[in-house]
Amino acid sequence: MPGLAARHVAQNAVATLLGPARGLALEDALGQSGRGLNLEPGDAALARAIATASFRRLGFLKAALAERLRDGLPQKPDLLALLVTGSAQILDLAVADHAAVDLSVRLAKADPQLTHLAPLVNAVLRRVARERDDIRAAEDDPLKRNTPDWLAQRWIAAYGEAAAKGIAAAHLEGAALDVTVREDADAWAEKLGGRRLDLGSLRLEGREAVAGLPGYDEGAWWVQDAAAALPVRLLAPRPGERVADLCAAPGGKTAQVAAAGARVTAVDRSAARLERLQRNLERLKLSAELVTADALELPEDKPFDAVLLDAPCSATGTIRRHPDIAWTKSEADIVRLAGLQRRLLDKAARLTAPGGRLVYCTCSLEPEEGSARIADFLARNGDFERVAITADQVGGHAEMIDHNGDLRTLPSHLGGGSGRGGGVDGFFGSLLRRRG
Numbered sequence: 106m107p108g109l110a111a112r113h114v115a116q117n118a119v120a121t122l123l124g125p126a127r128g129l130a131l132e133d134a135l136g137q138s139g140r141g142l143n144l145e146p147g148d149a150a151l152a153r154a155i156a157t158a159s160f161r162r163l164g165f166l167k168a169a170l171a172e173r174l175r176d177g178l179p180q181k182p183d184l185l186a187l188l189v190t191g192s193a194q195i196l197d198l199a200v201a202d203h204a205a206v207d208l209s210v211r212l213a214k215a216d217p218q219l220t221h222l223a224p225l226v227n228a229v230l231r232r233v234a235r236e237r238d239d240i241r242a243a244e245d246d247p248l249k250r251n252t253p254d255w256l257a258q259r260w261i262a263a264y265g266e267a268a269a270k271g272i273a274a275a276h277l278e279g280a281a282l283d284v285t286v287r288e289d290a291d292a293w294a295e296k297l298g299g300r301r302l303d304l305g306s307l308r309l310e311g312r313e314a315v316a317g318l319p320g321y322d323e324g325a326w327w328v329q330d331a332a333a334a335l336p337v338r339l340l341a342p343r344p345g346e347r348v349a350d351l352c353a354a355p356g357g358k359t360a361q362v363a364a365a366g367a368r369v370t371a372v373d374r375s376a377a378r379l380e381r382l383q384r385n386l387e388r389l390k391l392s393a394e395l396v397t398a399d400a401l402e403l404p405e406d407k408p409f410d411a412v413l414l415d416a417p418c419s420a421t422g423t424i425r426r427h428p429d430i431a432w433t434k435s436e437a438d439i440v441r442l443a444g445l446q447r448r449l450l451d452k453a454a455r456l457t458a459p460g461g462r463l464v465y466c467t468c469s470l471e472p473e474e475g476s477a478r479i480a481d482f483l484a485r486n487g488d489f490e491r492v493a494i495t496a497d498q499v500g501g502h503a504e505m506i507d508h509n510g511d512l513r514t515l516p517s518h519l520g521g522g523s524g525r526g527g528g529v530d531g532f533f534g535s536l537l538r539r540r541g
């Protein structure tokens with residue numbers, strides 16, 4: 106039955122993340138549920154699109170379903186996932202209603218645990234299709250109705266209600282494809298049909314498959330969100346300098362440092378992710394010394410001119426790309442990661458030579474993973490000082506600099522959430538200097 110396997114994989118992955126395996130990333134859950142099925146690339150892409158659409162509007166979808174189920178939302182992750190993925194196809198993807206309903210009912214019938222619920226699945230999804238205008242009309246406040254409450258409260262506390270609403274609105278829009286170009290950005294903007302952002306990156310609206318685009322094979326550019334490219338611009342590596350990239354894979358920032366002519370040591374504790382970094386550098390014809398290691402264990406006898414710490418984090422700044430993050434992370438993750446970031450930052454400091462620069466960054470919106478880390482670090486390390494960022498380092502966007510002089514981008518910046526396809530990832534970054 107065409108398309109059934111894709112729906113099965115999407116439903117399974119969504120059920121996995123709605124159930125006990127909350128810590129998993131959607132990409133990994135899709136990989137697990139597709140294992141052994143040999144999905145065609147088109148079906149794999151469809152499974153990903155269904156699962157992503159399900160999480161992007163999970164709050165809205167759950168509210169719509171709850172209103173249409175006599176006994177409220179089901180507790181069983183399998184049934185909830187079936188209804189959510191079916192509704193996402195009807196409401197958000199270009200799937201014919203009858204195909205979305207029919208294939209969902211078939212999946213229910215094929216599952217011994219759900220087969221007796223096939224008539225319910227049929228009735229509810231038909232109602233969703235019939236009442237789509239009412240459902241749409243109720244989707245008025247993404248911060249309140251499409252964001253987990255604990256995250257909404259955090260963002261209101263950190264940025265104020267208006268900014269938090271802007272963040273939630275930007276998450277509904279997804280992300281454009283941004284690329285970092287090695288040189289001659291204007292010429293590549295023309296060849297790729299992209300727009301040059303004042304942050305330095307090129308933005309290609311509505312592009313998904315990158316491998317066939319001009320310049321990909323010759324390594325003229327690489328995919329990197331416009332905000333993700335800013336930390337290395339702040340570090341400003343110079344030709345011949347020794348630079349350590351302590352959490353390097355898959356290597357977008359390593360590539361920037363290497364392209365600037367610096368001698369980069371790229372460290373990551375994941376061998377598999379470093380292999381990916383190696384492949385990326387090969388395509389870009391760039392080189393780096395690769396070290397598979399826990400950065401906390403690195404020897405400290407040869408400090409570096411500059412150190413980049415792009416620390417592991419909750420990644421709540423990337424929810425517009427990975428909407429599952431909003432629904433699978435918890436407060437406990439943030440506390441745990443903040444502890445690791447504290448230790449990594451102390452280590453990064455010991456690896457920075459006197460007079461050297463250190464950039465700490467995370468793709469998180471949470472203050473504990475950003476400004477609080479730097480305040481705590483500076484209070485304990487008198488030999489470091491913050492170098493305040495100026496607007497011209499971020500394309501004139503003063504709104505991307507916080508009151509301490511650190512980088513603080515929000516998904517709602519550059520017009521994110523306005524319905525015109527703007528936005529950037531939410532990045533925090535601080536430039537520190539070790540006194541000479």
Ligand SMILES: C[S@@+](CC[C@H](N)C(=O)[O-])C[C@H]1O[C@@H](n2cnc3c(N)ncnc32)[C@H](O)[C@@H]1O
Nearest residue numbers: 352353354355356357358373374375399400415
């Ligand atoms: C945010 S990602 C880095 C993204 C990368 N800098 C880029 O721009 O493409 C964090 C990375 O840190 C690595 N990591 C986590 N803990 C680590 C540790 N203790 N030592 C070294 N690498 C670590 C993870 O494997 C992951 O690849």
